[in-house]
Amino acid sequence: MSPASFHEMWRELLPVGRSPRSGGYRRYAWTAADIDCRAWFRAQAEYRGLTYETDRNGNQWAWLGDPTGTDAVVTGSHLDSVPNGGAFDGPLGVVSAFAALDELRARDVRPTRPLAVVNFGDEEGARFGLACAGSRLSAGKLTPEQAHRLTDADGVTLARAMEQAGHDPEAIGPDPERLSRVGAFVELHVEQGRSLVDTGHAVGVASAIWPHGRWRFDFHGEANHAGTTRLDDRSDPMLTYATTVLAARKKARLAGALATFGKVSVEPNGVNAIPSLVRGWLDSRAADHDTLDRVVAEIRRAAAERGERDGVRVEVTRESFTPVVEFDHALRDRLTGILGGDREVPVLPTGAGHDAGILSSALPSAMLYVRNPTGVSHSPAESADEDDCTAGVTALAEVLEGLACR
Known part of the structure; x- marks a missing residue:
């Protein structure tokens, strides 16, 4: 050359x-x-x-x-x-x-x-x-x-x-x-x-x-004033999202897989506003299909369980998948x-x-x-x-x- x-x-x-x-x-x-x-x-x-x-x-x-x-x-x-x-x-x-x-x-x-x-x-x-x-x-x-x-x-x-x-x-x-x-x-x-x-x-x-894929997690809460709404009165999707991010790391580590929330969007995205919607994208990969399916299912379950506690509705959409x-x-x-x-x-x-x-x-x-x-x-x-x-x-x-x- x-x-x-x-x-x-x-x-x-x-x-x-x-x-x-x-x-x-x-x-x-x-x-x-x-x-x-x-x-x-x-x-x-x-x-x-x-x-x-x-x-x-x-x-x-x-x-x-x-x-x-x-x-x-x-x-x-x-x-x-x-x-x-x-x-x-x-x-x-x-x-x-x-x-x-x-x-x-x-x-x-x-x-x-x-x-x-x-x-x-x-x-x-x-x-x-x-x-x-x-x-x-x-x-x-x-x-x-x-x-x-x-x-x-x-x-x-x-x-x-x-x-x-x-x-x-x-x-x-x-x-x-x-x-x-x-x-x-x-x-x-x-x-x-x-x-x-x-x-x-x-x-x-x-x-x-x-095998790997991308999943969109939509966390639907209730917008409200950050300075006047008591903590117990909030339906804050950011809490559910944050807990899901931590759950993804734990589930992936235990399975020898990979899971990453690397992209997030927030509405209305105001410093003094409780979000009405947090949207996060999960990228997950594993050595085999069964492990990947299990890890993603466990992350979804963790999100739903936390959402129920927070008064937040969770929707999950698979946007892409490669076997x-x-x-x-x-x-x-x-x-x-x-x-x-x-x-x-x-x-x-x-x-x-x-x-x-x-x-x-x-x-x-x-x-x-x-x-x-x-x-x-x-x-x-x-x-x-x-x-x-x-x-x-x-x-x-x-x-x-x-x-x-x-």
């Missing part, structure tokens, strides 16, 4: 959507920052003479070889971010994909299967609340009707946002013909955890993604064989969702992880060392060569 290839791309992309206050990123789907990222992707494709196209769901593709060919090998990730997210989650996979193609060309490798780099839209779901919207639409996991009902915090629909960005929202929907031409999808991603740090390896291979993903065993073993030789290659599960997990039901998918020295992700502190990024590009290039050259 030419070091300039990776680092020049990284420097170009680094300022896009970055907050000068937090140092984190706000690259929300179909916003100005996202449009700038998409322009960057297209420029990289055209600079390399790749065939560029945008599919019906707004996902971007850059092809080396015949875009209509079969048994293609595809790599890439996403460019959008969570609120104040880090630089590596998503973009590392896209930048590394272009750099890996550069390395193959520098080595005069001539693939016999089409190769493509993809940028899937709205992977994080930060704006419209549903993760992996672009890949879900393509794989038929999200219907156009469901997608059209998605709105952001300002009431702007996904369809309207796409239209304002120049994309036709009436065209969205399943894309089986395109996906049928893909023989393998390999996504490189910064590790969101510390497993590689503990093993001492720069690169690992994914084994599975834990356990076992990555294609044959493809996973092929990757470990290509990268291993006489070296050990760590094979790791993760609790983080990815486009590769969504696509796994439609085509053989796999993932490579690049070591994260702190394990921190979804934060400006997210990082990867320069040498490890280079090792990731080299590993991806080896994988692409092994898969695309018969």
Whole structure:
């Protein structure tokens, strides 16, 4: 790999959507920052003479070889971010994909299967609340009707946002013909955890993604004056919410699972007002479906019991769910064989969702992880060392060569 290839791309992309206050990123789907990222992707494709196209769901593709060919090998990730997210989650996979193609060309490798780099839209779901919207639409996991009902915090629909960005929202929907031409999808991603740090390896291979979902808890109380209403006369949903947050931590810890209330909204949201409504979003994940179901059921039960004591009505809505993903065993073993030789290659599960997990039901998918020295992700502190990024590009290039050259 030419070091300039990776680092020049990284420097170009680094300022896009970055907050000068937090140092984190706000690259929300179909916003100005996202449009700038998409322009960057297209420029990289055209600079390399790749065939560029945008599919019906707004996902971007850059092809080396015949875009209509079969048994293609595809790599890439996403460019959008969570609120104040880090630089590596998503973009590392896209930048590394272009750099890996550069390395193959520098080595005069001539693939016999089409190769493509993809940028899937709205992977994080930060704006419209549903993760992996672009890949879900393509794989038929999200219907156009469901997608059209998605709105952001300002009431702007996904369809309207796409239209304002120049994309036709009436065209969205399943894309089986395109996906049928893909023989393998390999996504490189910064590790969101510390497993590689503990093993001492720069690169690992994914084994599975834990089942995970998002649930909205609506705590309905009674608005009243904070300075005149006696404590015993209150129906305060904030109390119920706070107790539920603590219950979620306890239930998850006892089950060896994960549960997080990371987003909350309050009405009327006044300092001197008892809330009428507290709305909190639960993210929960576990190693298996039964454990996840049990943990969420226990959290719901704790919320209902506390709500009855507080005079608060609790409603729970499941907004998204992704079952356990076992990555294609044959493809996973092929990757470990290509990268291993006489070296050990760590094979790791993760609790983080990815486009590769969504696509796994439609085509053989796999993932490579690049070591994260702190394990921190979804934060400006997210990082990867320069040498490890280079090792990731080299590993991806080896994988692409092994898969695309018969």
